[in-house]
Amino acid sequence: MLSKTEILEALRGRLIVSVQAYPGEPMRDPNTMGQIAASAVAGGAAAVRVQGLGDIQASRSAVEVPVIGLWKDGKDGVVITPTFQHAYAVALAGSHIVALDGTRRERPDGLSLAETIGRLHEQTNALVMADCGSLDDARAAVEAGADIIGTTLAGYTDERPKTDGPDLDLISEIRDAALPAMLVAEGRIHSPAQAAAARDAGAEAVVVGTAITHPTTITSWFAEAVEG
Template sequence: MKKEEIFENIKGKVIVSCQAVPGEPLYVEEKSIMYLMARAAKQAGTPAIRTSSIRDVIAIKEETGLPVIGLVKVQYEGFESYITPTMKEVDDLMEAGSDIIALDCTNQKRGDGKTINEFLTEVREKYPEAVLMADISTYEEGVNAWKLGMDLVGTTMSGYTSYSSKLDGPDYELVRKLSDTIDVPVIGEGRVHSPEQAVKMLEAGAFAVVVGGAITRPLEIARRFIRAVESR
């Protein structure tokens, strides 16, 4: 599916994030089971899936036939960034058939000694036709990623870097500022816990909204209910 067609399909919609990493209840060592979450998301009407790991990219594409935003979460020594942090992960995601590749485009420390600008320039030179999504935490990072040729900018990392705003809910203001400045889709992502918040993300200017934990992470969902009841 071409970039323009993917963008047309996701505009104004909810992209469901189906991820399970080692240590989480839905991570099974022997076999990916996240394709089942993706099956449910497709039946609900999502136009695309965001997922982590090569095996889940492959399994979810086979199951749903939907465009997949692929990433690999890996923590290398010396790196603060962990979302598709090196060319190895980009290569693997391209080989697996990711329709969009998400990368950490924050200013966090990189263990390879490269700046984020150097890394993104290398990725774009190696894969000029790839559709790349920048996961950022601040307005400045989003503008920088846009200037470096990223095709989409997501607010994924807002609140998850040491220097970004710590909020209980979505970063509507970041979405608003970016959508007023850059001319590529701004994807609202991060701490979207309710349908009302997803709608508010779109009203703030998001091109589309990614929702993960509120739909596909049962431990987080259960904890939210239990804490609310216990704190009454």
């Protein structure tokens, strides 16, 4: 079993690939997601990020690298691993790292982020990645005990505009705050150049999802370019 330090070291300076299919999509099948996760690892991904208990289990079997698990439930507000029960189930499904909503918004089970992370650390061996939308979220999430800060929710809460590519300003703001947690850039990183820019802005690891693993969206980019 990898120690928490070994897991963090495995991610440092590396690419993480998010492998997700959305409700009703043709690829939404744990076996398919596991195969895509394995393909990403073959291409150099140091870890994978997957949604749903079935996909977490399938990915644990398909790859040797750390698995970041989450459970999306609901449509608006706090939907990424919204309650402690979701987070606990995500850990029990085999996630090395549990990704959860790390914003300062009220959580559906009424627990604070600190209570949620505290219970998770007490009851499981999983690390916690807090998906944040602003510098204030990041500060609060570190205070609450998060091991990893993700910029996942930048542009998806009302705190920051949705930038075209990654929110590089937020990444450098969090870097400059020198918080004691690993800083991971995530969200709208659509090209290798943007991934490198996220590293230059201070991200210690970079998550790419859509641009690698969501063929419907990638196809639409090309179709638009061809058809004008």
